[in-house]
Amino acid sequence: MEQNQTHQEQISKFESFYNKRYKLLLLIPVILILLSLVYLVRFNSINGDFIYKDSSLAGGTTLTISNVTVSVEDLKTFLQKDFSDFSIREIRDLASARLIALVIDTTAQPDLIKEKVEEFLGFELDESNSSIEFTGSSLSESFYRQLMIAIVISFVLISLVVFFLFKKVIRSIAIVVAVLGNIILPLALVNILGIKLSAAGIAAFLMLIGYSVDTDILLTSRVLKRNEGRVNQRIFGAFKTGIFITCTALIALLPAFFIVTGLPDSFRQIFLILSFGLCADIINTWLLNAAILKWYEERKK
């Protein structure tokens, strides 16, 4: 009984706030999405593309060297003499801070970079101590183009599914816009952080499309198909379940960043993009989609 009362209190408190402010809350995701869009357009005009691409998408070489103890700064200075376009990252063991691997990403041919790095290290690189991945520019270009096509197809497919599920245009558009936001916000964030995206990273965006629409489906279904309570109550009920689901998923992704190290780069990037996407999803589902739904459902009456 007591539990019921607090539940009621929660709802009434939430209702009075939400009824007054929901259109204002709607502005938060709208502004964020618009800002991200402006940023991405500007980014595109400066860099000639919407993302920073790694060697698997831009063409070039990724050299991963395991178990080395060198100064990354010295290596950088050394390589700068011969290569204009390269980056070096470290994969460290979180607990012992041991350097597990050094990742050099460059547009240069594999033999050239390998030779120079060998010169710096003073020993030969072979498969016992290193991995070399090379992607030719013709393949990477077609790769990239296809992934872009895949994103568009994926987006169209889920839009169709959503429309099939909910039949009405406005409800479906609210979901599709929310999902679009779930891609645009993380994309801007990834660029701001200067992360070079790999093919796996873009695949993560595709997964994000399907992954993040779950809460939107939850919300819209509950608002439309539950007969109990008012719209506000249904939104609040959906929110309590949905936010817990999203937070569980987010926390499940955390160990990949704070507990476990020595994970492949492709893996880490997928997880990073999923976590950005889930954060964006909280904003876009509960502030954007919910507000549009409420506005629409209440106007209908």
Place this chain on the structure above:
Amino acid sequence: MKMTWRIWVLIVMLVLALLMIHPNFDSGVLIKSLDQDSPAQLQGLKQGDIIAQINGAKIESLEDYNSVVNDLFKGQEVRLDIVTSKDEFIFLANSLNMTVGELPRTNLKTGLDLSGGARAIIVAENVTLSQEELQDLVDVTSQRLNTFGLRDIIIRPVSDLTGGKYILIEVAGATPQNLKSLIGEQGKFEAKVGNKTVFTGGDKDITHVFRNDATQSAVYPAELISDGNYMSRFTFTITLSPDAAQRHADITKTIPVDPESGGQYLSENLTLILDGKVVEELRISTGLKGQVASQISIQGSGVGSTPDAAVADARASMHTLQTVLITGSLPYKLQIIKIDTISPALGKEFTKGLIVLGIAVFIVVSIIIFARYRRINLSLAVILTMFSEAFITLGIASLLGWNLDAPGIAGIIAGIGTGVGDQILLLDASKKDEKEIYFRERIKLAFFIILGSFATNVASMLPLFWTGAGMLKGFALTTIIGVTVGILITRPAFADIISKIGDK
């Protein structure tokens, strides 16, 4: 608790998955290949046998095997006592002539990024191949790699969204140094005198290439040729077909003897050309003039900055040349558009990381679920379902012989995430503290939502099947299998389990 048929389906699937994954607790090394007619093969050792002991020393890992074998053979014949998981073999030999590998712990196969190896994507230059032409190219390339002695290779045609046609080659484990020339070069071999072709590579002109016969094929010690540069020569014999031998006779018949050589050689050389580059100029001794020569000695050299490097280079060149002489030229000029060689050591590190991560995710999610629902049996049901989903997905992956790579594992873990979300949904929908009459409706609605999110998950990953030469197929596949297992097997069972728990 009453067992419903849905729960039984779950149990049966778990058992089947266990059978598919087939965990293996034996120790030893696995024989991956065995030379024909080698002493070990004649004694009855077979590919797939597990070596547990050699001359009394326990073999538990590849390191054990290598150290034992290195100590044993010092050039002379030794008595061997090999114990396999089934039998014991005692025989004399001066080498084992076999390749062995780590005993797989399960039927699960890991992708290149986790097991190490090489991957290449090649494409025919300037031509668009039909499906049959592509298949031909696959066949010739795979014959070439097999002739070279590479086992454990996957080679298949792939096409993608934009109609690009490629050949994907994957070599597990150690990567040969000259993989690039083996797969990337056309291997068009010609032996010419003047501008006339005497013979070309392939079985039309060459009936036999001596490879493992020490008297007919050899690499000589390196010599210093200039400051810090060594050269090592190699030679091996080939047998020409009657046609090619006759051609040799016809062509050399008309060539005059070179007076400067004191009558020893003819005035023109036999030029060996590989892919437009001269490999070697061989002098033709006068005795061969106009002769139907069925055996010809092929020579060449390797260079390096140390004697060892020169010998290794010579050996690799000889091996490549022998391979193209046997298999002949590829029908098209090829271009390597992707080549990756992944260190097995690094892959091991990554695999370890992923296993630890899997466990960590499991524990973290279990804690959250327990913290929210505070009921041990509900939490256990969620954890059990989560585990079942991952386990059945792995079972299906082994059934399909699918190579699990890092993105694939990310797909499984993300799939667990969706699964847990759905279970939370069902748990919240089945709460009895709200009005009882809505219970059925709520469960129905929960399944509507679950189905909807299943459909969108599949729809979003589907395009990846045809993207990027299939390199991201693993990610799409495991995710789709994961959510499908969820919707068909674990979710219905979970709904029954929690309703039974609730009934009590």
